[in-house]
Amino acid sequence: MLGHKLKSYRKKQGLSLSDLSQLTSISKSYLSYIERNVKQNPSIDVLKKIAAVMDITVEELIEDTLPEFQNEEVLLDEEWVLLIEQAIQEGVSKEQFKHFQDYIKYVNWTKQNKNNGGKLHER
Missing domain, CATH: 1.10.260.40 (lambda repressor-like DNA-binding domains)
Incomplete structure (x- = not known):
């Protein structure tokens, strides 16, 4: 404390x-x-x-x-x-941090799609 x-x-x-x-x-x-x-x-x-x-x-x-x-x-x-x-x-910078966030989202999206056999999610 x-x-x-x-x-x-x-x-x-x-x-x-x-x-x-x-x-x-x-x-x-x-x-x-x-x-x-x-x-x-x-x-x-x-x-x-x-x-x-x-x-x-x-x-x-x-x-x-x-x-x-x-x-x-x-x-x-x-x-x-x-x-x-x-x-x-x-x-x-804030802009660089936002780009890093976008990169992390992309990496996670890529992993998720790879785990789903490369198929895009249907909505």
């Missing part, structure tokens, strides 16, 4: 992981570990640095619930979000 809250606060303030890393002097990879819940118990010193930059208290960061995020529906798990963020950082 800490990881999700940290990421939500960071994004709400318009900060990238790199920004937060520079402002807190905490490595980007360590912050990423916290956000992905790989590192679930960061030291109080780390939490203090993060909270200070975010202009919140440590208590707000580690509370079990955040009222403002309780009703927020999570549509994508963190792995999907990370994959999408990486694609964007690597310069994948």
Whole structure:
């Protein structure tokens, strides 16, 4: 839960992981570990640095619930979000992503037709 809250606060303030890393002097990879819940118990010193930059208290960061995020529906798990963020950082455009979707549809259509003996589906 800490990881999700940290990421939500960071994004709400318009900060990238790199920004937060520079402002807190905490490595980007360590912050990423916290956000992905790989590192679930960061030291109080780390939490203090993060909270200070975010202009919140440590208590707000580690509370079990955040009222403002309780009703927020999570549509994508963190792995999907990370994959999408990486694609964007690597310069994948929306148009390229749409082309990739079309390609996947074509591959699936080809497989389906191959499994049906090459016959097209009748409607």
